[in-house]
Amino acid sequence: MELQKTTSGEYTLYIPSMDETYHSRNGAISESKHVFLKEGMDRTSGNIRILEVGFGTGLNALLTAQHAEASNRKVHFHTLEPFQVPFNLVEKIGYEELETEAGLFNAIHRAEWESQVKLNENFTILKTTQKLEYVKLESNSYDVIYFDAFAPKKQPELWSLDIFQKLYDATKPGGVLTTYSAAGQLKRDLISRRCKRLTDLRCYLA
Ligand SMILES: C[S@@+](CC[C@H](N)C(=O)[O-])C[C@H]1O[C@@H](n2cnc3c(N)ncnc32)[C@H](O)[C@@H]1O
Numbered sequence: 001m002e003l004q005k006t007t008s009g010e011y012t013l014y015i016p017s018m019d020e021t022y023h024s025r026n027g028a029i030s031e032s033k034h035v036f037l038k039e040g041m042d043r044t045s046g047n048i049r050i051l052e053v054g055f056g057t058g059l060n061a062l063l064t065a066q067h068a069e070a071s072n073r074k075v076h077f078h079t080l081e082p083f084q085v086p087f088n089l090v091e092k093i094g095y096e097e098l099e100t101e102a103g104l105f106n107a108i109h110r111a112e113w114e115s116q117v118k119l120n121e122n123f124t125i126l127k128t129t130q131k132l133e134y135v136k137l138e139s140n141s142y143d144v145i146y147f148d149a150f151a152p153k154k155q156p157e158l159w160s161l162d163i164f165q166k167l168y169d170a171t172k173p174g175g176v177l178t179t180y181s182a183a184g185q186l187k188r189d190l191i192s193r194r195c196k197r198l199t200d201l202r203c204y205l206a
Pocket of ligand 1: 054080130131149
């Protein structure tokens with residue numbers, strides 16, 4: 001893994017063997033705010049439970065924690081990450097400069113895995129090392145799903161109907177799944193008769 005500068009000036013991580021980045025090459029922060037906060041969290045109200053697929057650098061977690069505080073909401077943030085980014089690399093990306101509460105980014109990364117950790121009045125995090133394919137998710141329990149896996153072409157096994165069905169089952173009625181991918185096959189699958197139930201799930205594709 002190596003640092004890569006986006007066209008907006010901030011950094012993301014790049015995996016040469018996959019030719020894949022952790023965020024949009026056009027801007028990590030703008031992508032996170034638009035796709036996950038605006039099209040995800042902001043489409044719900046009150047206190048919520050969020051499931052994130054892919055904790056990665058912790059950028060979505062940090063921005064969500066800050067948004068929760070700014071909007072005076074309580075968020076329980078469950079994030080999955082089977083392949084942790086070494087903290088010495090995370091530190092170099094510079095996202096802690098976005099902090100509105102000193103030490104929050106560090107606290108998110110230092111939070112013990114597999115434990116619910118309350119970081120402040122508005123944000124509790126649970127980090128799980130299990131893969132999405134194998135993790136057991138409580139049904140009807142999440143208001144918002146941040147689907148931030150690597151791209152469909154790089155990780156097709158995570159973009160299957162079975163996986164979306166699993167996420168649908170874990171989502172509360174009226175919940176939101178949001179992702180950055182505009183992959184045509186995903187859109188076709190979601191509206192196909194084979195996954196009719198998924199048409200109830202609001203899926204915002206950029
Ligand atoms: C696009 S990056 C996520 C970026 C992250 N949300 C952030 O704010 O930096 C995709 C993440 O999915 C993780 N991942 C890969 N396979 C996974 C799996 N089977 N289940 C859950 N997460 C997985 C990767 O390790 C990677 O951290």
